[in-house]
Amino acid sequence: MRYLFLLLLTLVSFYSCNSRNKTDANSGQVEADVKITAGRFTLEGQDDITKLVIIDPWQNASGEQLTYYLVPHGKDVPENVPSENVIRIPVRRMICMSTTHLAALSALGATDIIAGASGTDLVYDHTLHKAIEEGIIPDVGYEGSLNKELIVSLRPDLLMAYGVGATSAEYLRKLSEMGVKVMFNADYLEEHPLARCEWIKIFGLLTGKKEKADSLYTAVTHNYLRLAEMVRKSSESKPAVLLGAPWEDVWYISPSNSYIGSLISDAGGRYLFDDLEAPNSMPYAVEAVFKRATTADLWINPGTAESLEDIAEYDHRLAKLPVYKSGDVWNNRNRMKPGGGNDYWESAVFRPDILLADFIYMIHPALLPDHEPYYFIRLR
Amino acid sequence: MRGSGSRLSAGLIFLLLLMLLVLLFTLDLLLGSTQLEVRDVLLSLFGNGTEHGEIIVMQFRLPKAVTAILAGAGMAVSGLLMQTLFRNPLAGPDVLGVSSGAGLGVALTLLTLSPLLSISPGSVLYGWSMILAAWAGAGAVMVVIMTVAARMRDIMSVLIVGLLLASAISSIVSLLQYFSNETMLKTYVIWTMGNLGNLSYMQIRILTLAVTAGSAMALIMVKPLNALLMGETFSMSVGVNMQRTRILLLATASIMAGSVTAFCGPIAFLGVAVPHITRLVFSSNDHRILMPGAAICGALILLVSDILSTLPGNGLMVPVNTVTSLIGIPVVLWIIAGKKGIGRRF
Incomplete structure (x- = not known):
């Protein structure tokens, strides 16, 4: 019976130690143990080329890293950069697998680059809804029943995906083989709303609207921290x-x-x-x-x-x-x-x-x- | 059959099992996923507890424990009927497609109808629509099986038709799952894991009616069932009307298993494993002993599973189906590996 109990216990309560964000004293936290800056990606710019690393892009991932190089159109790719990791910016046609990706593009005023989306019946944004009804933004299907041929025929520069588990990476691998660039968005795994909001910076870089994204993020962060500070002082x-x-x-x-x-x-x-x-x-x-x-x-x-x-x-x-x-x-x-x-x-x-x-x-x-x-x- | 000596010991076993049943029922009321003093539980049972203690005991634990007894007994008796009717040790309520039929009903409601009618977890229609759909699904499969049973002479053909039907239904359910969104998928998957704790007293009353009516039918049928163990030809020679017996047995088993599945989800494994456990415990093949024996053993095992499902502590829980399977599979393995071959008992 004890073994049965142990088995049940492990079934239920397994979790990896690595996926929790470590406390970082310098990151300017609101609460002691949750980072308010994005912990799932890093950006490193050099010479117009940005190196984007997405860390542990799906649940229970540990030690997984996906590297992308964002290179402006027409600029030579450095020799040491593998071409399959290169994404030419600004992206002109993007397929979004989550409504949050659509929201990011909408916030940046870049909805014209949306070539297709998943779960279009769950879209709230009125302008996007109209485009969906008119057939301008086709639905590419859900995770398991993804319409791969439609995706390829839409000729996207980038497919923005999100991974629920390592299996998601598996079914999207086929698309990569067919020449579609796939980026994993892990915004939903961030533990703080500001960290999640910070993902707009990536959309800013991808769409060529870096400044707009940065200023939006700064303004929102400023408002948020001001409100949080007010609460902390008064209540x-x-x-x-x-x-x-x-x-x-x-x-x-x-x-x-x-x-x-x-x-x-x-x-x-x-x-x-x-x-x-x-x-x-x-x-x-x-x-x-x-x-x-x-x-x-x-x-x-x-x-x-x-x-x-x-x-x-x-x-x-x-x-x-x-x-x-x-x-x-x-x-x-x-x-x-x-x-x-x-x-x-x-x-x-x-x-x-x-x-x-x-x-x-x-x-x-x-x-x-x-x-x-x-x-x-x-x-x- | 057996001499009076073994009858006596059967009586003793019954007494012990009934005592165990009372003990486990009490334990199930005492051990929940939250800590409650023994005194509070007892006071709550008699209407003198604290307000929240009373809700926890009377609205959470008591209905769950009663449901465990009803569902365990219903599935076990239903499985015993199927094993004897088909003279097959691996038969159970699920081989007839009753569970998968219920699953199809639920899947159709959840995955296709509910987006149209905007039935979602939390909406008014949700609870009853799931139960009615499961019932309708199980009932539809039952009608198909009985039609086949009335036309085919060979009972093995009925078994095969049942298995084929179950496979076909599973494929349809898979297809529905494939095209549904994550929320609906999750609701369906949680339904398939079985749950005992979500029944209102009104629903428990309906389940009680179905299980007692089924058990009463089963008790009336013990004589033809005992005859069936000797083969259909023998049964007919002692005056059993095979066609009528078949239909009655199938109907009884389906009503019980269908109702339990409708209210609690597909409770895994009990239907197949408990009849074997009962035969071992009583070392008997007499349905006069096996029928009540299986009902008590089924209730006991589901009570134990329910207690174990809250074992991780801190209020966490595991689905009851995972527990019944984890208990059931070693038992069946033990039976298969045991000295007495199961085939000989049929």
């Missing part, structure tokens, strides 16, 4: 925040060292699972979450619920939580397109300052009394 109490919703009888809990965990602590809240540190969400029994949730002061992102009634219908026990009764329940569904797209998964990635303002408004409404929640809506 005393830290309301407890419950996150997410169960699937059947499992409740996947985001770790505290995550994008959303950082937002809660920067907004002056206390995440109910602030003791959980892991590289990805962990499966908890609903009973265990329920017990902790009885002390929650507010509840954010309860799945796809659009009303309090939705939550009670899905699991009547959740309606017995004090936080449910108090009605302090918020979901990220203020900017939704009927039939799919949610701007929270799109533009919010590059507007962490607005996102933080929303979080502050939800957690400490008195600090931003005039703020109008942008991505969030209170459930009734």
